[in-house]
Amino acid sequence: MRLAGKVALITGAARGMGAAEARLFAREGAKVVVSDVLEDEARAVASEINDSGGEALALALDVSKDDDWRRVVAEAEARFGKLNVLVNNAGIIERHSLEETSEETWDRIMAVNAKGVFLGTKAALPAMRRAGGGSIINISSISGMVSVGYPAYNASKGAVRVFTKSAAVEYAGEGIRVNSIHPGAIWTPMSLYKNERTREERAATVPMGRVGDPEEVAYGALFLASDESSYVTGSEMVIDGGVTAE
Amino acid sequence: MRLAGKVALISGGGRGMGAAEARLFAGEGAKVVIGDVLEDEGRAVASEINGSGGEAFFSLLDVTKDDDWRRVVAEAAARFGKLNVLVNNAGILVREELEEGDGEGWDRTLDVNAKGVYLGMKRAVPEMRRAGGGSIINISSISGLVSLGYPAYNASKGAVRIITKNVAIQYAREGIRVNSIHPGVIKTAMMDGDTRGDEDWDRLLPMKRFGEAIEVAYGALFLASDESSYMTGSELVIDGGFTAQ
Numbered sequence A: 001m002r003l004a005g006k007v008a009l010i011t012g013a014a015r016g017m018g019a020a021e022a023r024l025f026a027r028e029g030a031k032v033v034v035s036d037v038l039e040d041e042a043r044a045v046a047s048e049i050n051d052s053g054g055e056a057l058a059l060a061l062d063v064s065k066d067d068d069w070r071r072v073v074a075e076a077e078a079r080f081g082k083l084n085v086l087v088n089n090a091g092i093i094e095r096h097s098l099e100e101t102s103e104e105t106w107d108r109i110m111a112v113n114a115k116g117v118f119l120g121t122k123a124a125l126p127a128m129r130r131a132g133g134g135s136i137i138n139i140s141s142i143s144g145m146v147s148v149g150y151p152a153y154n155a156s157k158g159a160v161r162v163f164t165k166s167a168a169v170e171y172a173g174e175g176i177r178v179n180s181i182h183p184g185a186i187w188t189p190m191s192l193y194k195n196e197r198t199r200e201e202r203a204a205t206v207p208m209g210r211v212g213d214p215e216e217v218a219y220g221a222l223f224l225a226s227d228e229s230s231y232v233t234g235s236e237m238v239i240d241g242g243v244t245a246e
Numbered sequence B: 001m002r003l004a005g006k007v008a009l010i011s012g013g014g015r016g017m018g019a020a021e022a023r024l025f026a027g028e029g030a031k032v033v034i035g036d037v038l039e040d041e042g043r044a045v046a047s048e049i050n051g052s053g054g055e056a057f058f059s060l061l062d063v064t065k066d067d068d069w070r071r072v073v074a075e076a077a078a079r080f081g082k083l084n085v086l087v088n089n090a091g092i093l094v095r096e097e098l099e100e101g102d103g104e105g106w107d108r109t110l111d112v113n114a115k116g117v118y119l120g121m122k123r124a125v126p127e128m129r130r131a132g133g134g135s136i137i138n139i140s141s142i143s144g145l146v147s148l149g150y151p152a153y154n155a156s157k158g159a160v161r162i163i164t165k166n167v168a169i170q171y172a173r174e175g176i177r178v179n180s181i182h183p184g185v186i187k188t189a190m191m192d193g194d195t196r197g198d199e200d201w202d203r204l205l206p207m208k209r210f211g212e213a214i215e216v217a218y219g220a221l222f223l224a225s226d227e228s229s230y231m232t233g234s235e236l237v238i239d240g241g242f243t244a245q
Helices: A016-027 A039-051 A066-080 A103-130 A151-174 A199-203 A214-225 B016-027 B039-051 B066-080 B104-130 B151-174 B198-204 B213-224
Strands: A007-011 A031-036 A055-060 A085-088 A134-139 A176-183 A236-239 B007-011 B031-036 B055-060 B085-088 B134-139 B176-183 B235-238
Touching: A007 A016, A007 A066, A007 A103, A016 A031, A016 A039, A016 A055, A016 A085, A016 A214, A031 A039, A031 A066, A039 A055, A055 A066, A066 A103, A085 A103, A085 A214, A103 A134, A103 A151, A103 A176, A134 A151, A134 A214, A151 A176, A176 A214, A214 A236, A214 B213, A236 B235, B007 B016, B007 B066, B007 B104, B016 B031, B016 B039, B016 B055, B016 B085, B016 B213, B031 B039, B031 B066, B039 B055, B055 B066, B066 B104, B085 B104, B085 B213, B104 B134, B104 B151, B104 B176, B134 B151, B134 B213, B151 B176, B176 B213, B213 B235
Parallel strands: A007 A031, A007 A085, A031 A055, A085 A134, A134 A176, A176 A236, B007 B031, B007 B085, B031 B055, B085 B134, B134 B176, B176 B235
Antiparallel strands: none
């Protein structure tokens, strides 16, 4: 098993890509902390993992709150003994043009998508140092690379992309790797949220001719979480069916 | 096993990253064709794989020769029934600055590193189409992203980076995925003759060490396997943080 003996904390793990990562990591031998603001859904994912022979713990986590992070990292260490992997997956979207983007929207998106990654990375570092190293995987987006039309979301994902490199270079000497994943059109609750475009309409914009499944992102996260990627840090893994290649 | 039932052709499979990929892929269940101009080394890797329960054969492959590619792809299909994965790994480094040399170094570098990738993809694609899809992995370099080393090498690796995206888009709907890997400084025979001191490298490498061939091979394994089914036209950088700063 590719994550045997490792402890992984995944944010936004109640559904979508986070839930897919939690299930996949558990199958590969990791003990998983399923964290989310959606407590009932997070508990359901953890129960499912525990019922199928894995080990998981559900914890409430609002990634924009430093106190939440301290508590969750401490509980992860207390329950599972250490922390090796953090997937900063939690994120929100609001679909507005620049002039329709209110200051509140900007602040809310930045608090979750960008500040949440900063706080999580900061809170996890001491625990990973105690564990002798670790892997942090920040879920950015192709919106961190090119325009998708929603400026606040774009900006937040661009922040994640470059913050990742800063943390990667700073902690490379300590065996803590930090990489970003840039999913394209993945079929999740977020992609459905206030989005009037159908699955078919979105598939038509992808060179592969289809939208991606959460599992297809989870496998990228698995590679980055495992020791197979031991020389990968500060890198961007694009999983988008070819959208940004053209 | 992550490549069970797949047939993989690896150019430059006689040593370094190519040999590491050949061993790893065979260990994950792939039948492996090792192409190389280095006949003794290539045969030795194939024997080692066959001796440890895998399946492999060596075929002489000069990646600059279209006839070689036609023959090797045909042999792969004849011996193993199909072709699912191509790793364009063969490459050379000519240590020549811009104003040095008579242009022969440029021609040779571009022939092997860029034209070799073009010819390989051209001959592999029809066979992959017959197989119902496939994965092509082009070994570029961080020299395909930033200035490092020598201009001809830089240019050749930049060419590989972008032809990867072109072919990825062209064949995305046929289930043929094409991605590039950008290794940083990896401990292989290609680094023999490097004149930089440890202090220079410590400054350039956030991880303060060279990578191992196996650390690139695992990236190629991920891209070769169906785990990367939604990845095409992407760049996988494996450089210990070199280009992040």
